Amino acid sequence: MTNYYNENALTFFNGTVEVNVESLYKELLPYLPTHAKILDVGCGSGRDTLYFLNKNYRVTAFDASEELITLAQQYTQHPILHSTFLDFNTKKASQDAIWACASLLHVPMNELEKTFHHLAHFLKQEGLFYCSFKYGDCEVERNGRSFTNLNETLLNDLLKKSQLSIKKTWITEDLRPNRANEKWLNAILIKLKTFE
Template sequence: MNDNYYNKHAQEFCENTFHINMSDLYQHFTPNLHSGAKILDAGCGSGRDTLYFLQQNFSVDAFDASEELVALAEKHTQHPINHDTFLSFQSLPNNYDGIWACASLLHVPFNELYLTFKQLIKYLKEGGVIYCSFKYATDKVETEINQRKFTNMNEVLFQQVIKCLPLVIDKLWITEDLRVNRMNEKWFNVVLKKVS
């Protein structure tokens, strides 16, 4: 299980990701939100993005499946973080203006992504936005690297995932990895809007 990996390597993971400059990605997400909007950071990892959203005066709920990452995220943000998976997390329906799922849904097996999106967007207001990112690939859909399983994504696969959901693609773009020595890795980024 990926959460076992993150429990064992939580400190190392935080050190490698917490200080990455995410400003370009935030600019695709936050302009869709009003002042004080309510955000769900789904799979928050180190708490890096939760902290940023709090500093921008958004109201933020966050969760992660790794107990060790939850503890570190609470330390980094001085904010309560829930210990949940995508499917165990619960909230009020239509509670959030935005859902941020940065490099987290990529750990969900491809055949479970539809159900996971369906579960998450129950909590998203109509007209609300969701950002998510996956490793970009056109060949292998699922891979395993260093004891972690990944679901890779491309435009065709993503349309299959969302085709029966009340979601429309607002923006879709490919970026290079922002981590040092990872410039050869590409990322699939998408902002979706929930429609009636």
């Protein structure tokens, strides 16, 4: 997957950096304290990182694609770490929120539970975790990329053994031009448990 984004970094950057996702920010940010710490996982173009920085949030961002990191750092003028989801590490229970906008959808279904569990370690108690997936119930391959589609039932099943519980889910149309026929599952999760 990283190879795809390294080889198509500029095309992906240009196709996503100006997409207006204000409606998604408005679902999460009202719950956060002033100057909250936000972890932007799989930050891609850096679009959301820059938005959060401009709102005076403290942002840690990472991506697995070296080419996208280069573009995102130029765009945001902010350091972007190089990491996969499962390799990422920072101080535990240090983040007020995790932002995973259209990024975890590339994690295979059989690794998603472990990925949620790992990332939740970095959330403070009652910290929030926004994520989005293409709406569905299967894994698909398209144009050199794999996607794990989720619906509400599958998401709930994945979280049964985790520290995370569902606070809210909602369905949206794709926010990119000419993609309105694609539906997305959006979720805000909350960390309520502390077991390892």
